[in-house]
Amino acid sequence: MLLVYSPIIETVNDHLYFSPFMTAQKDIYSSPYYKEPGPALDKESPFESMMERFRFAARVLELDEGMFQYLSNPVKSVIVSIPIIMDNGQIRVFEGIRVVHDNVLGPSKGGLRFTPNVTMEEVKALAAWMTWKCAVVNVPFGGAKGAIRCNPKELSIRELEQLTRRYTAEMIEVIGPDRDIPAPDMNTNEQVMAWIMDTYSMHSRRTENAVVTGKPVILGGSKGRHEATGRGVVTVTLATLNKLGIMPNKCRVVIQGFGNVGSVTARLLYEQGVKIIGISDVTGGYYHPEGIDIDDALQYIRDNGGTLENYDKAQVITNDELLLLECDVLIPAALQDQISRNNASKVKCKAIVEGANGPITASADDILDKMDILVIPDILANAGGVTVSYFEWVQDRHGYFWTEDRVNRRLNRMMRDAFHQLYDVKEKYDITLRQAAYVYAIRKVSETLRIRGIYA
Ligand code: NAD
Numbered sequence: 001m002l003l004v005y006s007p008i009i010e011t012v013n014d015h016l017y018f019s020p021f022m023t024a025q026k027d028i029y030s031s032p033y034y035k036e037p038g039p040a041l042d043k044e045s046p047f048e049s050m051m052e053r054f055r056f057a058a059r060v061l062e063l064d065e066g067m068f069q070y071l072s073n074p075v076k077s078v079i080v081s082i083p084i085i086m087d088n089g090q091i092r093v094f095e096g097i098r099v100v101h102d103n104v105l106g107p108s109k110g111g112l113r114f115t116p117n118v119t120m121e122e123v124k125a126l127a128a129w130m131t132w133k134c135a136v137v138n139v140p141f142g143g144a145k146g147a148i149r150c151n152p153k154e155l156s157i158r159e160l161e162q163l164t165r166r167y168t169a170e171m172i173e174v175i176g177p178d179r180d181i182p183a184p185d186m187n188t189n190e191q192v193m194a195w196i197m198d199t200y201s202m203h204s205r206r207t208e209n210a211v212v213t214g215k216p217v218i219l220g221g222s223k224g225r226h227e228a229t230g231r232g233v234v235t236v237t238l239a240t241l242n243k244l245g246i247m248p249n250k251c252r253v254v255i256q257g258f259g260n261v262g263s264v265t266a267r268l269l270y271e272q273g274v275k276i277i278g279i280s281d282v283t284g285g286y287y288h289p290e291g292i293d294i295d296d297a298l299q300y301i302r303d304n305g306g307t308l309e310n311y312d313k314a315q316v317i318t319n320d321e322l323l324l325l326e327c328d329v330l331i332p333a334a335l336q337d338q339i340s341r342n343n344a345s346k347v348k349c350k351a352i353v354e355g356a357n358g359p360i361t362a363s364a365d366d367i368l369d370k371m372d373i374l375v376i377p378d379i380l381a382n383a384g385g386v387t388v389s390y391f392e393w394v395q396d397r398h399g400y401f402w403t404e405d406r407v408n409r410r411l412n413r414m415m416r417d418a419f420h421q422l423y424d425v426k427e428k429y430d431i432t433l434r435q436a437a438y439v440y441a442i443r444k445v446s447e448t449l450r451i452r453g454i455y456a
Pocket of ligand 1: 319
């Protein structure tokens with residue numbers, strides 16, 4: 001019997017007993033684990049969207065049930081209480097989460113986010129996404145994700161520092177340069193990573209800069225990290241244009257979100273001669289059929305508190321309208337679930353490059369596929385960040401730091417290689433690029449697991 005044992009620090013997984021996984025397949029399609037989600041399951045939720053794609057790839061690979069179960073469940077899900085003394089002298093207790101989905105390929109890797117409404121389901125889905133993302137771009141990491149349930153806008157810098165340091169202390173046995181390596185995510189930044197690195201170093205009595213990535217360069221961060229995700233999005237966008245036979249200077253792009261990913265993507269594409277006809281942020285969408293001057297828009301946000309509000313060199317539209325603009329490539333780089341069964345049939349582009357995590361729901365995927373729209377999935381398209389995080393970890397461990405040019409060249413090469421390797425899988429199985437990404441990643445992790453075996 002294969003025993004899949006999920007170590008439980010807090011409770012999420014049960015002990016699971018399954019049939020031998022090295023023996024012939026038997027009746028996997030009748031297994032409850034392979035069933036399509038019925039009406040009771042929400043195909044629009046991020047976790048179900050991810051599971052839907054995972055189930056599909058498992059079927060293509062004829063993954064046996066034990067392996068399927070192993071990869072369906074995080075190896076570790078931790079919930080901690082984080083008491084801090086607020087500036088008004090009162091104690092307040094926050095909830096901290098860390099989910100390690102998988103550590104078969106190497107130490108697990110994934111962001112830490114500060115958000116008020118985060119759920120364990122969401123963190124589990126994001127941790128699994130990281131497993132597949134690392135596998136897709138061939139970095140030797142498993143996947144993880146962490147969160148603190150808080151509204152950072154309501155907290156002072158001192159309170160944020162206390163929160164981060166206590167979270168790190170509570171997670172001291174979970175994280176580590178050879179175990180699990182956090183990085184910035186929603187509402188966390190270089191400063192938060194510096195606090196984690198310092199707290200971890202104080203506990204281990206030596207400087208351990210490889211415990212987090214996305215640190216300030218002065219603490220062992222990598223050059224090029226800030227732009228890495230956008231740069232990776234641009235590399236795969238240009239590879240996509242090449243496949244579609246569109247010259248960059250004849251291409252019209254719409255980008256949703258003008259933060260780290262969206263603005264870097266916009267600037268680098270603009271530098272390549274691509275016409276950016278639509279941009280947006282939380283304040284709305286901005287459209288110009290002849291193309292927006294991205295340098296001007298970037299200067300505008302620098303001068304106007306970081307937003308595009310009242311930007312008057314383009315027509316103001318809503319974010320919903322922005323997604324439906326006619327263009328060659330649409331790049332959602334803001335939030336999850338932006339293209340769903342409600343609007344997918346109305347998008348008018350040739351390709352969608354997912355800068356954000358999970359901007360297209362599973363049901364929208366089916367619609368877009370029927371419309372022959374090429375979707376470059378998040379686990380490939382926005383993997384530039386984790387690729388340079390890997391470079392940062394390598395540099396920290398060597399104590400030898402690369403030039404920005406070297407970082408960018410290696411990033412471009414890894415992203416291009418990953419794009420072409422997934423494109424080959426797509427053509428081989430005649431499936432979508434997203435399905436190909438999951439097939440590639442799940443095959444890689446499951447093969448590694450088979451060779452390593454299950455420790456008992
Ligand atoms: P960010 O906070 O820097 O920027 C987010 C942008 O989205 C901002 O311009 C914001 O105004 C805009 N936005 C917020 N709500 C919106 C709405 N309702 N409609 C339109 N725009 C809205 O975040 P980011 O780092 O650029 O991340 C964006 C996405 O990319 C997220 O899904 C994130 O998980 C994903 N991602 C980021 C990285 C990275 O390295 N930053 C890596 C991988 C994936």
